[in-house]
Amino acid sequence: MAKHMQHDIDKLKAKIIAMGEAVEDRVYQATLSVINRDPAKANAVIKGDREIDDMEVEIEEDCLKILALYQPVAIDLRFIVAALKINSDLERIGDLAVNIAERGVFLAGQAQFAIPFDLSAMVSLAEKMVTESIDAFINHDVRLAHHIRAADDTMDAMNREMYTQLKGMLTTDTDHVNNLLHVLSVGRHLERIADHATNIAEDVIYLVDAQIIRHTPELYDE
């Protein structure tokens, strides 16, 4: 029985890794479509979301099957609960990649316009956080999970900085108000992606330490 369950849990892990890699790539492609004014790439991300949705459903069904067949307890139970929540976070990250790609489609249709903010730093950090959150989950790495939580503060600071800069431009560069608002949205979406990576990190801490630290950051800072 334990072997059967372990086999199914291993398969589930592999699917979560695959989904993590897929959404990470979507975030990268979507942001690239904005920076490079590439509507084809943006549309590919939008169309490809169906695959992410299918992966999410499949992973959820696998988790339910393991719960029903093996009634896992202790670390195994916490793993499945964490997997279910991480699955939802990854799916939401996929949706946010679509939202970014939609901004890409819009901006590509506009007259040439220089993005007045370095989005690449934000996108690099968001991607890194997503990748590391999945690594932390697979390796039960609480230290890495804490680093991700710390990185979220950096992301929040970048987002605030972008907001301040763009706010100033909105009053001076009135020709590009619409474009600037779309760029602001991209930053917001990247910041939300980082939040989902942080949720995953918090689920890893629950998985390993059985401590629910959401909503109480001050109690569990490393």
Add this chain to the structure above:
Amino acid sequence: MVEQSIYPKDQKMVITTNQVNFFYGATQALFGISLLIPAKQVTALIGPSGCGKSTFLRCLNRMNDTIPHSRVEGEILINQQDIYAPGTDVVELRKKVGMVFQKSNPFPKSIFDNVAYGPRIHGEKNPRRLAEIVEQSLQQAAIWDEVKDRLQANAMGLSGGQQQRLCIARALAVGPKILLMDEPASALDPKATTRIEDLIGELRTNYTIVIVTHNMQQAARVSDYTAFFYEGNLIECDQTPKIFTNPREKQTEDYITGRFG
């Protein structure tokens, strides 16, 4: 020693064991078991075969006394009374501490006589009082409605699940405060098992229950506290939800997740 802190502050304890050792001849089966059994709660004892959980259970009403060359050390207090103190009336003890076994063992007598057996040997002769006790016990064991019209029928004609509930009624008939259950549902089908588990849930309102089970999901379903035994040692005792979500000891986790050995 199990920490008192796992129990609510006002929880009354019925059984206290201090450093209990048990020997089958030269073989030691229990090593320094110190455990508290809370009143009107269900405590499950789990662990692999040969871990000492049934031996420990049988120490609680001195069922092991009948085993030749066996020996108990340490202290077992039930309501502050040392049950191994010289002069202890074992019959009186077993009246207070009833037992239900894995295999139902009704006497080859009528349903009525099975339940009336205990009260009769304890001196109850009044037929009306006996009838009351029989009905009340069968009601408490959730079998009254199934047998009330055939109390004089032979108990051996009942199904396995009914026989086990009859044995529970028989145990209740002498008015125990504590019920020891040694794998009470392991020989029953899922439906009969559910009835026994439901019954345990009802009985815990009035009785202190200690149950040995190999079925960990059953321990999770029916008990308030779970104690994990391994190789004659008490490894961990805690509130059941804690044991099954986040046990303190690695050995407990390995056992309940099936990674053992």
